[in-house]
Amino acid sequence: MNFNKYNNNFNIIGNNLKRIRNKKNISQEQLSNKLALLGITLYQSDIFKIEQNERTVRDFELWGISQILNVSCDELFLIVTDIENNKNLTYI
Numbered sequence: 001m002n003f004n005k006y007n008n009n010f011n012i013i014g015n016n017l018k019r020i021r022n023k024k025n026i027s028q029e030q031l032s033n034k035l036a037l038l039g040i041t042l043y044q045s046d047i048f049k050i051e052q053n054e055r056t057v058r059d060f061e062l063w064g065i066s067q068i069l070n071v072s073c074d075e076l077f078l079i080v081t082d083i084e085n086n087k088n089l090t091y092i
C-alpha cells in the first residue's frame with residue numbers, strides 16, 4: 001500500500017505526541033496500556049514509529065491518544081515555535 005506523505009513524514013503529530021507524553025511523564029508502554037483499556041491496540045513499537053513520523057495515525061487512535069493525554073486533538077496538530085511564551089502557535 002502506498003501512502004501520501006507530508007514533508008516526507010507519515011504523520012504530523014509525532015513531535016507533539018512525544019513532547020506532551022514526556023511532559024506528562026507517561027512512557028510509551030504506559031500509553032499503550034491505557035489505550036488498550038479504551039479498546040485501541042497500539043503497541044509500544046507503534047507509538048515509537050508515530051513519534052518518529054514513520055507510521056500513519058488512524059482517526060480513532062488520534063482520539064484515544066488525546067483522551068489519555070488529556071489534550072485536544074488540535075493541540076496534537078500544533079506547530080509550536082515558542083512553547084514558553086505561546087508565541088507563533090500555528091495549526092497544520
